[in-house]
Amino acid sequence: MTENSHQDRVLIFDTTLRDGEQSPGATMTHDEKLEIAAMLDEMGVDIIEAGFPIASEGDFEAVRDIAKNSRNAVICGLARAQFPDIDRAWEAVQHAARPRIHTFIGTSPLHRDITKLTQDEMVERIEATVAHARNLCDNVQWSPMDATRTEHDYLCRVVETAIKAGATTINIPDTVGYTAPRESAKLIEMLLERVPGADQIVFATHCHNDLGMATANALAAVEAGARQIECTINGLGERAGNTALEEVVMALKVRNDIMPFQTGIDTTRIMGLSRKVATVSGFPVQFNKAIVGKNAFAHESGIHQDGVLKNAETFEIMRPADIGLNATNLVMGKHSGRAALRSKMKELGFDLGDNQLKDVFVRFKALADRKKEVYDDDLLALMRDSDLDA
Ligand code: KIV
Ligand code: ZN
Secondary structure: OOOOOOOEEOEEEEOHHHHHOOOOOOOOOHHHHHHHHHHHHHHOOOEEEEEOOOOOHHHHHHHHHHHHHOOOOEEEEEEEOOHHHHHHHHHHHOOOOOEEEEEEEEOOHHHHHHHOOOHHHHHHHHHHHHHHHHHHOOOEEEEEEOHHHOOHHHHHHHHHHHHHHOOOEEEEEEOOOOOOHHHHHHHHHHHHHHOOOHHHOEEEEEEEOOOOOHHHHHHHHHHHOOOEEEEEHHHOOOOOOEOEHHHHHHHHHHOOOOOOEEOOOOHHHHHHHHHHHHHHHOOOOOOOOOOOOOOOOEEOOHHHHHHHHHOHHHOOOOOHHHHOOOOOEEOEOOOOOHHHHHHHHHHOOOOOOHHHHHHHHHHHHHHHHHOOOEOHHHHHHHHHHHHHHO
16 A cells, blocks of 8 residues: 555546647657557557547558557547447557547537537537447547537537547547636536536546647646646647646645645656657747656756755656656756856765865856856866966
């Protein structure tokens, strides 16, 4: 029994290989997808959405091969609310030890306009397609796309229909990143309260980051009763991306005191996956990105460096090792102080006495005024120069 074994478990559904790959320009090869899926499985992701099998032959083959190689994770394939899509998704995921079909339809007025279905016609379509998926697979997820812009009464009606037709997970997508945390929470509360059978299924939250609120919206939904978070590594995804896996997982770990939920993620694998996805997708991670950005554990200012050297908790709420990083990065620049310089020099093999430190520090500050960052090689050159002067 772990200390927190009484806490509710939140399932982590990773869609890097489906929604993430939908970012323009982020296409991945078959082998790259297999490698990422294996890493996600090892990391403890509960469900891997491996692709959209009807979208292309390549997508089908990737989902099928990921399903064949899967170990622990549920492998999920996406399908529109159409029989051929659902059949193709099943053909691909049936090889998994634990397969899932995920089918969806846009339910907001904007989407009903596009599909030219009346409310009643759409309900009939949902009933038929979810029942069809359930005949093939006993694990069926259903999503009302653009749920956060769907009328509440109609949303309740379609969710009830999908549950009655056999859906085991109901995902509530904020497709265009339109909602805000309080509203995200209220929507889940409303569905749990009003929809018959809602207590028998798992509610999922699927947020996009158009207003920069994807992580906050996902966490608010969990606090309101959702028990599956849909997310991607590095927040990769269409437009401004999806909820970032590393952000929600670390938020639940670091602030477990106020959000008492458990995930099954081995967080020490976060950095490895972040680097892998950045390389493969060709989408670099922004320097100041939460958790995995180059600067997330870097300190340049003297006060921060001094504090971190004395007690890391002064300016770090997580340990670098928690996400698989070796150490805090003390960046040497014009804001750095003597304590950081002494420590950096020690790392480079120089145990400086007070007088020598004083001398090198003056030279270092002069250099730092001219350069954005002072690298180890610059410091070694400074030491060579000070030896020549001696
Ligand atoms: O954002 C969205 O609505 C989606 C659905 C297909 C679940 O990605
Ligand atoms: Zn999405």
